[in-house]
Amino acid sequence: MEPKNLTRVSKFHLLGFSEETELQPLIFGLFLTMYLITVFGNLLIILAVSSGPHLHTPMYFFLSNLSFVDICFTSTTIPKMLWNIETQSKVITFEGCITQVYFFTLFVVLDILLLTVMAYDRFMAICHPLHYTVIMNPQLCERLVLLSWVISVLHSLLESLMVLHLAFCTVLEIPHFFCELNQMIQLACSDTLLNNMVMYSVALLLAGGPLTGIFYSYSKIVSSIQGMSSAQGKYKAFSTCASHLSVVSLFYCTGLGVYLSSAVTHSSHSSARASVMYTVITPMLNPFIYSLRNRDLKRGLKILFEKSLIKLWK
Template sequence: MELRNHSGLPVFLLLGFSEKPEIQSVLFGLFLSLYLVTVFGNLLIILAISSDSHLHTPMYFFLSNLSFSDICFTSTTIPKMLLSIQTQNKVITYAGCITQMYFFTVFGLLDNLLLTAMAYDRFVAVCHPLHYTVIMNPQLCAQLLALTWLISVLGALPESLTMLRLSFCAVVEIPHYFCELPEVLKLACSNTFTNNVVLYIVTGVMGFFPLAGILFSYSRIVSSVLKISTVGGKYKAFSTCGSHLSVVSLFYGTCLGVYLSSTWTHASETGMFASVLYTVVTPMMNPFIYSLRNRDMKRALRKLLCSMSSSQ
């Protein structure tokens, strides 16, 4: 069927991983499974935290919001890809592509900033334990959450708004499974210098300062833990940070892997598989990391599952 551009706006085609029917069916089953595990895993974390009064603390407050952000982050890309495979329709409208890029950036930034807020929470818990409840009061937690949302929503605007000034051909084939900003910029027919400058500035600012805050927090944490004389005290202090540090390592490790793969290679397949790491694998692994490494979360999840099974 020939695609026509009646509205004057470009039509984007998401080419995805493969056009072979046998491979597409495997991909559909794989990504549907990963998506369901991600949604239900993070949803269980949210329900477990909200149902257990012992987990109504700043750390779990931010964790429940991180789980919500992970669900939204994955939902900006995977459902559209699954729909495209199921219907064999690769078209995404111009408005749909811009919208997908915007919300993908919003929730990516939100993940980043929530991890920074959680690092600050762990810093206060380890370095200032006697003043923890005073410093990390509900009002401050609400303000930090509001600030992360505000920065994410506003921080994603420059990249998306500058996309509106670009011109494209009538039909644009994107060698990816979602509208990833760098990939779309490569296909523009007009000058993208301003867009690239905005992209580098936003990525630099939103990447450098949160990461610097996390590294500073953990440098102070390590310094404080090393001053503890007992082995049990050191283990307890490190155990409070272990889950968060694992999630931070996974998040930044996969993002760095995507950046390096896009820098060193021009193969679109390599970039797509690298993107899967931070768009699907990282949000899916977060619930497992926090539930497997945290006794309080294990207890809350057991209580939640027992109450759900008994109510049926």
């Protein structure tokens, strides 16, 4: 195959959800509201954990990292979409598209790995409570988060560099509201066999592997809970896992739903609408899920608000 000139494509068109002009203000307002709720909610979680001494535990350390990643996750796609609607432009540069692919892939994988680390933390807390504080020390927690970052960065770098070697021959239209790795590979006019092999192989490894680890952790957790004699102990153990299990279910089910719906309907616009669930809705709901029945987190939020009020009165 003859080498193709990679400079011939300088921009892509993000088609978004709808071509109808009258719907654009509604879409803009809806996504701006969801984005602000996501940023504000997750930022509150981070500030509450940092300001509440009783929240300086591994579980809340991982939660604050997850909240930070969720803010970055939505910030990778939504601001550009809002800007395009506001300026009535659908253009994104080739460099901008590659950057979006890089950071979107990075934060998706990081989300998955942090959820897996949190499952391991709950496994240790419930199945090995006597050794929990010794094993889950601050050094190990920091190393687990650092390892998650390293894996995510390297994977995202690999996928992005492979996309850079593809040839795009014309101005291209992406039937999505952001540049997704799979969409870019499909639009290439050069051989994409290696890209597809790497993408699906790594996706299976980085999504299926952690999911298997989460299932294993919770199978052991359920066995430990069933072995408890105290009903109060069972309730307390289950309540510490309920929020995390809800977030894991929401993230994986919506993500899986996107690819199943696109496979069944073969509609890219349908896939774009479905992907809103795990790219926008899930990060927005995470703070509510974790704080709704969590007394410690509510106490942390109360301390945060009290400190803020004291500073305002001074």
